[in-house]
Amino acid sequence: MRRSAVKSYKKRLACWGYKRESGPIFMGAGVIIHEYAILTYHGIGIMHKQWPEGDQVRGFVLYDTEFCQFSSRAKEVTWSSGISLQNKHFAKVLKSYPQLAIIKSREPLHSSSVMPLPQTRPNIQARCVVIGWKHLLVDELQEIEVEVWSYEKCQKNITTLFHKALCVYMHEPCLLLNGGEPLICDGALTGIVSSEFPLCVNSSLRICADVFKFREWIHENLQLLGISKSSKEKPFPLFVILLKAIVPKICNSFLYKI
Template sequence: MCSLKNLFVSIIFFNILRLDLCANLNSKIIMKDAKEKYRFLITGGYRPKIDNLAKYIVSIRRKKYTWFFGDDHYCGGSIISPKVILSAAHCVCRGDSRIELKPLRPSDILVVAGTPRRLVVTEKTQALKVDKVICHAYYDPETMHNDIALLLLIKNIYEDGVSAQRISLQTSSLPPHTKCTLLGWGQIFTMGPLPDLILHTDIYIMSNEFCKEKDDDYFFGMMCATDEDDFEKDSCSGDSGGPLICNGSVAGIVSYGYGCALPDMPSYYTNVSSYRDWIRKNGLDKLRPVNFILLIVLQICITKD
């Protein structure tokens, strides 16, 4: 009886060891395959030795992280003035249709500027509260038309020109094959993790004919971009609202795509040059009531003097 019992225990022990060895071997094979398969990162592909673009971008987050700093990042945005952030409407406006559309409560959003790190608080990190959320009145969540929004901050972003800086708006539509840079903290592959240190990738603006061919809902105010020689360069979940930077200006806002890095499929961006007047009217030219009153008082004082 004892012999049978010992034999039974030995068999179980042997199987446990075999399973453990197989698991370790499979783990090594999977990691080797992963390194080969994901050699090119969707949202970046590279990190420059000197990053001159991260200072223009902010991380848009929920008001309070769940487990650790930065785990609540969900979108990006561009600094276009010390108090104005340019982003995508689908990041900060909720509703299944244009009729039901409502902006998120400003108190539910936090803007983090001044750092290329998502998970680390540095001496340059600035966490700023939002005063007002402005969504384009004709944003349509079904077609993604007019996917643009502004966040007006309560306090100014401190611009030192190195860690945080406003970026200019592209003033005219760019020709096809213009090289641009996309950057953000989005997933490094479909359903994959989000990076801590911001990633970059270089892609090219495509012609309107190409964009329309790939998506029947292609509309005024849109643009699409990709790299036809390397489809794995693409935006992904978490990059939304961030900038597509061309010739030193923000030309596009990450809007949507069909999956991440699918062959022969570009991602779509809001064309900033098509909304210059809307941005000025709702953001750059907009003064808070208290500022407007102070301006009137100042003019009265100047007149009396």
């Protein structure tokens, strides 16, 4: 594990779940793709009918933390809106169903940077890692080196595999069962690990949603959630623009007099 790599990604990673009167439910990991959005494997609106009537439920997101735990070091925001490919309370872990979702936070995720969506097809021959918590509530954030398989190679092992999938082979079995962790190849966001919670069925071989192939779905649903593409890109204030125009003229005038 390279500590420098983990440190550089720490501000882009999050874990999320629900707070109920009976206590918190930690659901999985996610990657920050916008100051108001997390890309993960699942997540539907708090008002969905899965909760018992009268149950007080709110969503939480913890980020910029080495441990997926409530602590003074972890930053926290709330969420109530989300869109998932599987509009159900719990994601189906069948290999024929892709797992991908966007969670919209109520407050901005004050992160130093967000993870941009890929603009080109993934290079699966590159160095690829998954960043996440091996066991969600126990381990610290880690970089896990993986081998990415092509769709054709993966389908030989999983015949019902959905067509926008990637497979990763982890040398240590039964990790990241909760799901939502980003697969990163040569520094580019490549996939989102699917959940297999609570069973470790396929040991070392895990499925990911291919983010490049889902990028249109992501952009469309960011808009449906009311999230603009460039909210972190703030325009220059008027006085800055004027200053840039005036200062060179003043300097030139001063040099001319000399």
